[in-house]
Amino acid sequence: MKSERIPSGCAISGLMSEEGRRIDGSVIIRSIACMHDRSNGLGGGFAAYGIYPKRKEQYAFHMMFDNVEAKVATEEFFKDVFNVDKDEPIPTHRENGVSNPPLLWRYFLEVPENKLEFITERDYVMKIVMKINSEVEGAFVASSGKNMGAFKGVGYPEDIGRFYKLEDYNAYIWTAHGRFPTNTPGWWGGAHPFTLLDWSVVHNGEISSYGINKRYLEMFGYRLELRTDTEVIAYLFDLMVRRHKFPIDKAILALASPFWKDIDRMETERKRIATAIRQVYGSTLLNGPFSIILGHNNGMIGLNDRIKLRPMTVARNDDMLYMASEESAIRAIAPDLEEVWSPRAGTAVIGTIKAEVE
Amino acid sequence: MKIDAKDMHYRQLNRIIRDAVASGEKEFELDNVQGQRYIGDGLNESIKITINGTPGNDLGAFMNGPRIIVNANGQDGIANTMNAGEIIIHGSAGDIIGYGMRGGRVYIKGDAGYRVGIHMKEYKKQVPVIVAGGTAGDFFGEYMAGGIMILLGMNGKDQIVGDYVGTGMHGGVIYIRGKIDPYHLGKEVNCLELNEEDMKLIGSYLKEFCEYFGFDLNEVMSRSFTKLVPLSHRPYGNMYVY
Numbered sequence: 348m349k350s351e352r353i354p355s356g357c358a359i360s361g362l363m364s365e366e367g368r369r370i371d372g373s374v375i376i377r378s379i380a381c382m383h384d385r386s387n388g389l390g391g392g393f394a395a396y397g398i399y400p401k402r403k404e405q406y407a408f409h410m411m412f413d414n415v416e417a418k419v420a421t422e423e424f425f426k427d428v429f430n431v432d433k434d435e436p437i438p439t440h441r442e443n444g445v446s447n448p449p450l451l452w453r454y455f456l457e458v459p460e461n462k463l464e465f466i467t468e469r470d471y472v473m474k475i476v477m478k479i480n481s482e483v484e485g486a487f488v489a490s491s492g493k494n495m496g497a498f499k500g501v502g503y504p505e506d507i508g509r510f511y512k513l514e515d516y517n518a519y520i521w522t523a524h525g526r527f528p529t530n531t532p533g534w535w536g537g538a539h540p541f542t543l544l545d546w547s548v549v550h551n552g553e554i555s556s557y558g559i560n561k562r563y564l565e566m567f568g569y570r571l572e573l574r575t576d577t578e579v580i581a582y583l584f585d586l587m588v589r590r591h592k593f594p595i596d597k598a599i600l601a602l603a604s605p606f607w608k609d610i611d612r613m614e615t616e617r618k619r620i621a622t623a624i625r626q627v628y629g630s631t632l633l634n635g636p637f638s639i640i641l642g643h644n645n646g647m648i649g650l651n652d653r654i655k656l657r658p659m660t661v662a663r664n665d666d667m668l669y670m671a672s673e674e675s676a677i678r679a680i681a682p683d684l685e686e687v688w689s690p691r692a693g694t695a696v697i698g699t700i701k702a703e704v705e
Numbered sequence: 706m707k708i709d710a711k712d713m714h715y716r717q718l719n720r721i722i723r724d725a726v727a728s729g730e731k732e733f734e735l736d737n738v739q740g741q742r743y744i745g746d747g748l749n750e751s752i753k754i755t756i757n758g759t760p761g762n763d764l765g766a767f768m769n770g771p772r773i774i775v776n777a778n779g780q781d782g783i784a785n786t787m788n789a790g791e792i793i794i795h796g797s798a799g800d801i802i803g804y805g806m807r808g809g810r811v812y813i814k815g816d817a818g819y820r821v822g823i824h825m826k827e828y829k830k831q832v833p834v835i836v837a838g839g840t841a842g843d844f845f846g847e848y849m850a851g852g853i854m855i856l857l858g859m860n861g862k863d864q865i866v867g868d869y870v871g872t873g874m875h876g877g878v879i880y881i882r883g884k885i886d887p888y889h890l891g892k893e894v895n896c897l898e899l900n901e902e903d904m905k906l907i908g909s910y911l912k913e914f915c916e917y918f919g920f921d922l923n924e925v926m927s928r929s930f931t932k933l934v935p936l937s938h939r940p941y942g943n944m945y946v947y
Contacts, residue, residue: 381740384715612888654843655819658781658800673780674799675740675759687778689799689818691867692843 372513389533390526392499827851
């Protein structure tokens, strides 16, 4: 074990084309690599949206298996619960700084109609993700959305990106993370992004309200098995936006709610909404320092904690929206920018895909 | 000396600068800077460093003499514990600018981020100064123990400074151009009008600021300023005594 202290923090970066233009993965690798010294080689990962257009109606499961037994057990389980249209190894490039990867396999899945008598399709898929992560020994779901995927592991992010050959994928949203684990182990399933269905979260910071958030989420059938705080953020968005149908900006009023002193000064209608949300959804409040980038099929959202204890710079150019821990990581891939700013604490930057994307 | 910093790690870049300074080099121009940290850190000599590109975090930390000119935006932690010298940023700057700063000057043309000048301090003639032309975020001058900060809000944004201004402040002085709603102030500061001496003091820094960035001094001085000073030199003296 190294005894020297390496002062650092995690790195996050994200880019999105509002027009739905596809961009290859070498671009986001260049951005996150610029912040190499914010990570320590114990985790790196990417989320990509729009990468499986030919199979966009199917759930793309990116799986991590510790051993062949876990793969066999998962595949037996898949046969019972899904129609497996295709499965294949996730292509990797083995000749670089990445060691001891698990078995990495992806599955394109459809839900048999007879399973949906009493449950919505996405609730059904969510339950299966929870079941695999908590009950199938040695198997973890890296991602489970449609037309998207997470690519993550133990290593520096630029090495992980090359390991997964991200230059071969084209996406209209990319997010990336370089990890500097502080409280929880560096392991393949614990690298960011954390995902559920098409939600993905990359996060710099720590969620000190984890215990409260976890207990609350468990009441709604989420099982938190990945030994890290970031997991709660992905599930909270799934609960609030997908299941409870909050618009994103209202969900933010719960997760990074305004302080009571500021609510007191709001005009009546806004005050009523903010008060009601804090009262009903108090247990979803995220406390502690964070900057996060949330991805989903229709957009990308950047958010800081309420007193801005972690950095975030946002920029625009043409149809592109960029977010990163440092401005230099944006300039590395887009030297000329029309607009660069640091969002205020607790104020989300909400990017939305304007075009119909395939 | 011209250095092309493209794809160079910060250790290599700073090593080149250090070695050149040791052999008497006085002027540096760094091109294609892209997030390299710690530029100018701990240097004692009166040298000049011009930076083209975005410098990384902790620019000019522990710096004791050099003059740094940034022709872009800066990032976080600029002038951390800086002791002497000058940093001129022709753009905006990130969070925790001038943390624990104890001397020298930082001039920012645009906005500054959160926690600017927290725990700045002064001793006799060692008086640090930060001037920003735009707006600043929360915790401006938090736990400030000395020095001078001037915030101008020249970019027309409606809220010139965030909340908790001067919370825990116990030394130094803050000047903010325009009026400020007491709601945004920490409990430990007192709001005053400027006297002639104050005007003379900020006038000298603002003249320099306007020369660097091409602002019109008359326009800058055309609005009244608010002066913030600590109510006490020991605001938390009774905090843990019972």
